[in-house]
Amino acid sequence: MTSTPGPSLSERYHAATIYTHEAVQKATRLDFDAQPSPFKTWYQARRVELRGGPSDGGAPEPGRLDAERLGRLLYHTYGVTLVREFPGMSMCFRASPSAGGLYPTELYVAVRGIDGIPDGILDYHAPDHSLVICWEGDFWRDLARYTFDHPAMDRARAVLIGTGVYQRSAWRYRDRAYRRVLLDTGHVFGNAVLAAPSMGQRTVPIPHFVDEGINSLLLLDPEQESTLLLAALVDEVDVPAEGGTSLRSAAERSVDEPDEGAWIPLVHGAGNLAAEEVAGDGPVVDRGPAAREAPVTLNAEPLAGGQAVLDTIRRRRSTRRFQAAPMTLGAVGRLLAHAYPNGATPEAEAPIEPGLVDTYLVVSAVTGLRVGVYRYRPGAHELELVRAGNPRSALYECCLRQQLGFDCAFAVVHTFDLSAAVERLGDRAYRSAHLEAGLVGQRLNVAALQLGFGASGIGGFFDDCVNSLIGLGPRHAVAYITTIGVPE
Ligand SMILES: Cc1cc2nc3c(=O)[nH]c(=O)nc-3n(C[C@H](O)[C@H](O)[C@H](O)COP(=O)(O)O)c2cc1C
Structure with missing residues (x-):
């Protein structure tokens, strides 16, 4: 007799963290004294001041990567684009949006020559x-090895190198x-991809890497912070034709359920790749x-x-209110052609x-299109x-009754067949x-702003409610919602 394998750790994590009315009501009061800083403190570290920042608006000529182009790219990826004063504190808003303005992403860069x-x-x-010099030396051989010799x-x-500092x-x-x-x-990496071409650069995402290797190069404690994504900056004329190979991690089905509050390092670790991973094959996707x-x-x-892209990123803010007006x-x-540039790259x-x-697409008000739910085929x-x-x-209900969900012209919802994805x-x-x-x-976000519209991400949604709005079964996980419309 064969036994059916139990759900993977990511399926269990997903189920444990869905928002229901009860879960949202249970939310505890925030302890502001315990809020971590969104920035790291490096004691006695040497720094390199960068150009291409807030006071340095014009785009440089496209060309080979140099310090100025790198500075400009970092600024338009994750720089501070607005400082707002509040009683007793000032808050830095960044080129990239962040759920709750908490900025858990830490951005490192490995450099040579x-x-x-x-x-x-x-x-x-x-x-x-500025750039804080963490470790000086030649790390390229290790980086190449840990990225499975990615062609870029x-x-x-x-x-x-983008890491997540979980507690933030x-x-x-x-x-x-x-x-x-x-x-x-x-x-954050979306900005890097968008900003690079104006400098003659391309950002090539590298999602497959030996986690332990990269984490140890950065001396990270994986309970607190782990590497999430890498991307190579390549001169435009030099972009390789091929991407990296898609690799599968293990699917962890045997560990015990962790205590509440202890899921993150566990579920992240379950997705780690070791040096000898194999390519994934494809089950049937619903x-x-x-x-x-x-x-x-x-x-x-x-x-x-x-320059139009750089200008948009610099002035970008998440829309706080839409007029209930059509697009x-x-x-x-x-907008969709810009966000899903298939075949063009x-x-x-x-x-x-x-x-x-x-x-x-959940469409509430688009002239020329019936209201309803659509699948987009990029x-x-x-x-x-x-x-x-x-x-x-x-949609308003799904978005935890956030007004953005009611007033947007449409929302883009990203989903995936979680059980087939884990199998593959x-x-x-x-x-x-x-x-x-x-x-x-x-x-x-950037495309909406460039066209004179507004956008806001929605990370807070009732998962099951979104599934039933679209007509998706329980195998499907909703990853994210982006609301788009006419800003007030
Ligand atoms: C993943 C993600 C989830 C978000 N979820 C929400 C949300 O549920 N409701 C909301 O009003 N804004 C949401 N936002 C927008 C943030 O509140 C906003 O990015 C942050 O306050 C910083 O402001 P800025 O984007 O204008 O720089 C989200 C942004 C991101 C990136």
Whole structure:
């Protein structure tokens, strides 16, 4: 007799952290005295001051990566773009949005052969737009080995390394923080991908790496902080045709359920890759409800690149209120074409995990499009109606009754078939899906702003409510919602 394997750790984590009415009501009061700083303190460390920051607006000529281009790229990835004073404190807002403004992502950069910056691993210190020299030396051989000799590694002279400092977000969101830490980090890398071409650079995401190796290079304590995503910065003329190989981690099905508050390092660790991982193969993926009508083909007119993107990132803020006003179908098409640039970029710049994440549009007010729920097919740049009817009130409920959910013109919902994903990729699928949803979320944010609209991520939603709004069964996990509309 064969026994059916139990659910993986990521499936159990997901179930343990869904928002229900009871879970949300149970939320405890925040202890502001215990809130961690969003910035690291490095004692007696040497720093490299960077150019290309807040007071240095113009785009440099596109060209080879140098200290100035790297500075500008870091600023438009995760720099401080607004300081707001509150009674007794000032708060730094960054180029990238963050759930609750908690900024759990820490951004390191490994460098070799860039004049003015020593070879080594440095931490981006956003408040004064500098790099803190953490470890000087040549780490490239180790980095290449730990990234399974990704084809971009021998061409790159800088590698972004994004880690998650869990407690910055867990302080408020407890175990569910892990999802937001991943989404936030996806947004940070989304900026890096968007900003790089204006400098003649490309950001090539490297989601597959030997976790223990990279964590130990950075001397991280994986209970507190772990590496989430890497990306090589490659001169545009030098981008390899090929991406890295997609690898599977184990699927952890045997460990005991941790205590509340102890999930994050455990579920993250379950997705770690060891040096001898193998490529994943594909089980049957449930792609959600059937289409009810012929698809709608969308407008694909591209948005401006270059300086326009940098300007948008610098002035970007999450929309706090929408007018309940419609957008046009033409604008929706352009926005999606910008966020999912299929075919327009080399294979090496593919999303985190091709074919993993599904995209739905919950449409409340788009002229030229019936209200309802649509599946977006990026390859064909088409929308397929899967559910007719006005979703406005249901979406509002799903978004924990946040007004943004009621007033937006539409929301983009990223989902994935969690059990098939774990079967194919092991527990690492969980982080890949959330990183990708965050990365695309930032592309949506920037595109919306470039077109004169507004956007806000929504990390707080009733999971089951979103599943039933779209018509998805329990195998499907909702990773993220981005609301888009006409700002007030
Ligand atoms: C993953 C993620 C989840 C978010 N969830 C919400 C949300 O549920 N409700 C909301 O009003 N804003 C949400 N936001 C927006 C943040 O509140 C906002 O980014 C933060 O306050 C910083 O402000 P800024 O984006 O204007 O710089 C989210 C942002 C991210 C990246």
